[in-house]
Amino acid sequence: MLDKEIKHFITEERKRQEDNIELIASENYVSNDILEAVGSILTNKYAEGYPSRRYYGGCVNVDEIENLARERCKQLFNVKYVNVQPHSGSTANMAAYRALLNKGDKVLSMSLDQGGHLTHGHQLSFSGQDYEFYSYHLTKEGFIDYDEVRRLAIEIKPRLILAGASAYPRMIDFAKFKEISDEIGAFFMVDMAHIAGLVATGLHPSPIPYADIVTSTTHKTLRGPRGGIIMTNNYQIYKKINSVVFPGIQGGPLMHVIAGKAICFKEALEPSFKEYAQNIVNNCHRLADELIQRGYKLITGGTDNHLLLVDIFSSRGLSGKEAETLLDRVGITVNKNSIPFDTLPPMISSGLRMGTAAITSRGFNEADMVEIAECIDLAFKYKDDDTMLDKIHDRVLKLTRSHPLWY
Ligand code: DSN
Numbered sequence: 536m537l538d539k540e541i542k543h544f545i546t547e548e549r550k551r552q553e554d555n556i557e558l559i560a561s562e563n564y565v566s567n568d569i570l571e572a573v574g575s576i577l578t579n580k581y582a583e584g585y586p587s588r589r590y591y592g593g594c595v596n597v598d599e600i601e602n603l604a605r606e607r608c609k610q611l612f613n614v615k616y617v618n619v620q621p622h623s624g625s626t627a628n629m630a631a632y633r634a635l636l637n638k639g640d641k642v643l644s645m646s647l648d649q650g651g652h653l654t655h656g657h658q659l660s661f662s663g664q665d666y667e668f669y670s671y672h673l674t675k676e677g678f679i680d681y682d683e684v685r686r687l688a689i690e691i692k693p694r695l696i697l698a699g700a701s702a703y704p705r706m707i708d709f710a711k712f713k714e715i716s717d718e719i720g721a722f723f724m725v726d727m728a729h730i731a732g733l734v735a736t737g738l739h740p741s742p743i744p745y746a747d748i749v750t751s752t753t754h755k756t757l758r759g760p761r762g763g764i765i766m767t768n769n770y771q772i773y774k775k776i777n778s779v780v781f782p783g784i785q786g787g788p789l790m791h792v793i794a795g796k797a798i799c800f801k802e803a804l805e806p807s808f809k810e811y812a813q814n815i816v817n818n819c820h821r822l823a824d825e826l827i828q829r830g831y832k833l834i835t836g837g838t839d840n841h842l843l844l845v846d847i848f849s850s851r852g853l854s855g856k857e858a859e860t861l862l863d864r865v866g867i868t869v870n871k872n873s874i875p876f877d878t879l880p881p882m883i884s885s886g887l888r889m890g891t892a893a894i895t896s897r898g899f900n901e902a903d904m905v906e907i908a909e910c911i912d913l914a915f916k917y918k919d920d921d922t923m924l925d926k927i928h929d930r931v932l933k934l935t936r937s938h939p940l941w942y
Contacts, residue, residue, distance in 0.1 A: 558869045559868055561701070561890070562893050563758045567941060580594070584781065611800045612749075616766065629654070641693040642656060642668045644669075645679070649671075679705075685718070704840060709740060709745045712745070722748075728755055731757040749766045759799025815895045819890070819891040821905070826845060845887045861915070865910060869888065870887070894938075
């Protein structure tokens with residue numbers, strides 16, 4: 536690469552990704568094939584429109600790529616219609632809302648502070664500005680309170696009920712949400728971004744049979760390139776989604792990313808991906824158990840999926856922000872996260888979110904989870920002892936070097 540400045544930071548980032556234990560629950564490491572597709576000459580091509588109906592010539596190859604992406608995605612999630620063009624999960628959600636709602640319509644969702652997502656109605660996001668969002672809550676133990684969802688649905692009469700979360704460690708009962716939506720005649724939508732890889736492999740029940748629209752990103756547990764997808768079994772809704780995505784909110788699709796998505800779906804259809812997803816869950820259970828044994832309080836007392844949420848303020852008297860910085864010091868990357876009914880502001884927060892999708896891609900196993908829990912615990916124990924923190928960092932490096940990246 537001729538641009539030395541950018542090359543320098545890519546090299547540094549590669550080293551960071553190689554040396555650190557990556558526990559950010561929404562991140563992963565893609566295969567060499569996906570990396571190659573996303574870095575390919577496909578980035579040069581404009582292809583506004585859809586396969587066989589483009590506004591540009593020369594789309595013969597990208598048409599085949601988008602068709603392959605759509606067909607593989609349909610097969611993977613057993614769904615009739617899919618749009619693979621959204622640039623991100625946020626635009627996928629924007630398109631889904633526009634396909635189902637009018638501005639100002641009411642939506643019932645899990646808000647960001649309860650474990651939802653910015654685009655699930657936060658006031659600083661287009662979602663909270665364009666629609667009237669109401670939030671359902673968690674029980675004090677941290678589980679979705681389905682009785683409250685039903686009560687609020689009947690009271691508020693939203694046009695849409697939304698399920699899906701960014702920091703919810705338990706299974707979501709999509710059938711229950713559908714039952715409530717039907718009871719009040721609301722649309723039901725699921726944003727399964729975090730759990731897509733588990734849904735693809737049957738390790739989390741699929742929302743496809745229940746929801747009018749399912750959105751997802753492709754880069755979390757699904758281990759594809761950064762991007763979004765929208766799925767539905769309803770042809771009329773599908774037509775609307777297509778026109779909302781293009782020309783409604785996007786221009787030319789990112790064909791290099793769509794090629795990466797196509798490869799991701801193919802990889803996720805392989806039996807080895809099921810094994811991978813099972814290992815994510817096994818590792819997460821083990822990490823949760825090991826932290827609990829060392830006296831850490833986990834929201835809901837454990838996990839069913841790829842992530843866990845530690846109440847670090849109650850467990851060790853540090854805010855999420857302080858804990859995130861401390862773990863960074865020893866080479867463990869996590870993110871601070873609000874916990875349900877948090878008394879601290881989001882930029883400080885009382886929680887830490889940890890996920891096992893990325894480290895499982897590197898081949899970390901359950902024995903490694905014991906070592907990670909030990910390193911985390913020692914970091915809190917010796918938080919003011921630089922010599923000890925250096926030693927813990929060495930242990931982290933030993934672990935990451937025993938599971939090298941393949942790039
Ligand atoms: N920012 C992502 C996450 O970390 O969960 C969600 O889009």
